[in-house]
Amino acid sequence: MxxxxxxxxxxxxxxxxxxxxxxxxxxxxxxxxxxxxxxxxxxxxxxxxxxxxxxxxxxxxxxxxxxxxxxxxxxxxxxxxxxxxxxxxxxxxxxxxGYGAQSVAQHTFALILELTNRVSAHNDSVQKGEWDADKGFSYNTSPVTGLDGKTLGIYGFGSIGQEVASIGRAFGMRIMVVSNHAVPADYPFYEFVNLRELFEQSDLISLHAPLRDDNKHVVNSALLSHMKPDARLINTARGPLVHEEDLKSWLIAHPMAGAALDVLETEPPGPQYILFGLPNCIITPHMAWTAxxxxxxxxxxxxxxxxxxxx
CATH class of the missing domain: 3.40.50.720 (NAD(P)-binding Rossmann-like Domain)
Structure with missing residues (x-):
């Protein structure tokens, strides 16, 4: 049968x-x-x-x-x-x-580049007619951050984290990693550190760890307090890795910093979601895996x- x-x-x-x-x-x-x-x-x-x-x-x-x-x-x-x-x-x-490693890594860098180059904001400005004679042939609505020489911190070093590290290195970035399983000698181009060091030294931090009982809300006010005031946090892993109220407070207190989230603690988030309306927070609808x-x-x-x- x-x-x-x-x-x-x-x-x-x-x-x-x-x-x-x-x-x-x-x-x-x-x-x-x-x-x-x-x-x-x-x-x-x-x-x-x-x-x-x-x-x-x-x-x-x-x-x-x-x-x-x-x-x-x-x-x-x-x-x-x-x-x-x-x-x-x-x-x-x-x-x-393992099916989505390349797709998620690609979306991770789409978010990183949106945070650093603000392509959407510049397009909106041009479409609104703000590229006028007073601005000359070139202008910025916000500073553009070059990735070459910046430090990319990666929390979680499975297939996706490794893809992100490889792309980051191609951009000329210094790569720091937190991993429970990787053998550092196998990755001579990367620096393996603890979580606090990662948050202290990184210009951009990308989360790629699975959600476990011991790392729910691992990104909280205590850890965020060690970040650089203009650092950026990217989460394409699992929403509950981040304590969202703590992240909101940190983003408000650090307007030059930023966050880009493809995953949230509650999906869909509902109309009153706590991080809506923050100018330095980008949210996409859990789409990184969908290529x-x-x-x-x-x-x-x-x-x-x-x-x-x-x-």
Whole structure:
């Protein structure tokens, strides 16, 4: 009897420019773009294999899926699935890692360059007609910061952190790293330091560590107090790494500093989000991983995981 494969929130990996049809080789496939918490029970009840991105699967739900044999998380983070409950029920849980390293690194530098070159602000100025004769052939609405010779601090040195370091070095930046697993001798061009040293010495700090129990709100007022008054913080990792109220206070107190965030503690943030309206804070909608090439890799890996399981 063929497996019943159900994708519960497929729109994130495939908003319409790719296809899930490769999974049809391995079972009867049903794809839902989005599934609300109230819809999960009905849609997942008879599934043998569930594919989820951010849909939460906790023990009370898992206990009611008698046919479930496998969960594939079409993402790297696994905190939306009760792993202990799944293991107790004999349900295999797999995730996908490494698919978005280049895409996230690219977006990281898009944010860095927006902070340093203010391309959007200069375009807005020109479009408003502010490039007039009094300004001559060239003008700035805000200073441009060159990256050559600046120090880029990287917190977390997996595949994404390494890609960011490589790009930073190509810009002529000094690279400092905080890592729990890297062997410094393997990376002679980078300096390995502790977290306080990273925040004290870096001109730009980019977060690439996974979220763990011991590093939630690791970027807080105590750590921010060690940053240079014109330093910039970039977060394309996980929103809860940053204590957002502390960051807001720091940004207000340091108008020459800046932050660029692709991830927030609550997503979506709602209309009264604490960091809205700050002129030195840029926010994008958790999109760093969404390059089509990255999503294609993600979907190919999901298919491979299913193929390996059913074969």
């Amino acid at each position: 063929p497996y019943k494969i159900v994708v519960l929130d497929g729109i994130y990996a495939n908003p319409g420019d790719l296809s899930w049809e490769a999974l049809e080789t391995y079972g009867n496939l049903t794809v839902y773009n989005r599934t609300s918490p109230e819809q999960v029970m009905d849609r997942a009840m008879d599934a043998d294999i569930l594919i989820v991105n951010k849909v939460e699967l906790r023990k009370p739900l898992l206990d009611n899926f008698p046919h479930l044999k496998m969960i594939v998380i079409s993402a790297t983070g696994m905190n939306n699935v009760d792993l202990e409950a799944a293991k107790a029920l004999g349900v295999v849980v797999k995730n996908v890692v 089509k090439s990255a999503r294609k890799k993600l979907m190919d890996e999901v298919t491979l995981l299913v193929k390996t399981f059913v074969s």
